[in-house]
Structure formats: structure tokens, C-alpha cells
Amino acid sequence: MEIEGGQKPKENLQVFGHKEGAKTLENIVRYANKIGIEYITVYAFSTENWKRAEEEVKALMLLFQTYLDDYSKRADTENIKVKIIGNISELSDRMQSSIKNCMERTKNNTGITFNICLNYGGRDEIVKAVRKIGEDIKNNDLDPEDITEGIISNNLYTKGQPDPDLLIRTSGELRLSNFLPWQLVYSEFVFMDKNWPDFSNEDLDEAILEYQKRTRKFGAN
Secondary structure (H helix, E strand, O other): OOOOOOOOOHHHHHHHHHHHHHHHHHHHHHHHHHOOOOEEEEEEEEOOHHHOOHHHHHHHHHHHHHHHHHHHHHHHHOOOEEEEEOOHHHOOHHHHHHHHHHHHHHOOOOOOEEEEEEEEOHHHHHHHHHHHHHHHHHOOOOOHHHOOHHHHHOOOOOOOOOOOOEEEEOOOOOOOOOOOOOOOOOOEEEEOOOOHHHOOHHHHHHHHHHHHOOOOOOOOO
């Protein structure tokens, strides 16, 4: 459906943008796997995104479900391991089923680990980690004096994964937006004034080259 001037309605334009972004994402993950990147994490839907217009949220959830059901087959063929990180308990039963099926199908793949942050919030992740640690203390399985950074990391969604080396932020935004606040403390940041659907393999190469020019000191001096 089109309106005067040949433009699509606002809702359709938003959905179109999300679909184009999904195509870009699949291409970038495939390319990252090809060049030997071991982990890639994308912010698909935040805990704050529920505040968006109801029609957009419904369209996004339908897109996510269709994408997961379809993509799990291609990811498995391409040796990609898919992990969904976030509070999936608040999603629909059908969505949770799609998530579990996708992760189960790709769990033994040995290529890149593709983390999709879905209903994810960085502060919410830390709160849940603190609650888990609190339960261990309550059950006498842990002394408060023994809490370390490692214990906190092992109670996050990214347990067992290294912290990201590089954060790429597109669309000209200069903020984290509640994305991996614990994990990104020593990551290098690259900001690009380009919308995500237009992001290319060459842009990823450019960001990696910029990262390789930097000297990481981890607070040493």
C-alpha cells in the first residue's frame, strides 16, 4: 500500500527498515565468521523498547520470530552458533519456543558465536546477577568476602565468553544505551555516522583497522 507521493505509511517504513537491518545483520555475521571473528553481539530489542508504539513492537516481534525460525537453518549450515541473551521469560510462549529451537539446533557449531540481545537491558542483567549471588549467599554456598569480578561475570548472560574487544555504534549515536555496561568497560569504541541497514563488510573492515591502530592499556598507565 502506498500514499500520495509514492511513499509508504510510517508503520510500513519502520518495518521495512527493520527487515533491511536484519538482512544487513545476516550478511555481517556471515562475513565476520568468514574472517575469523569468534564472537559478535547485536542489540536487537531492549527492555526499554517496549515503550515504542504498540504496532511497531508487534511487527518487530513477528519479524524476530520469523527470522529465528528461518535463520536457524542457515546458521546451522554455516557453522554459526546462535545464542539469545536477555530476559526471554517475558516473551510469548511461541517466541520462547523459537528461541530454544534456534539455540538447540546450533549449539554444537564451532564457528562464530552470534549473540542476539533480545529483551535485554544492561542494568537489568546486573540486577539479575546480584540476585543470583544473593541466593548463593543465602544458601551458604558463597561468602560475601569471596565475591570477585569473575563471580559476577559468571552470573551474567555472557558467562564463559570474553569481554568484547570492540564496540561499533552506527547511526551517529554516541551512547551505550544500556548495552553490556559490565562487559564493555575496557572495550574500544568506533562510532559511524551511518544507519545500520547501510552498514557493509567494508565498514566492518574499516572499524577493525581502526581498532588495530590503537594501543589497549587496560588502565595500566
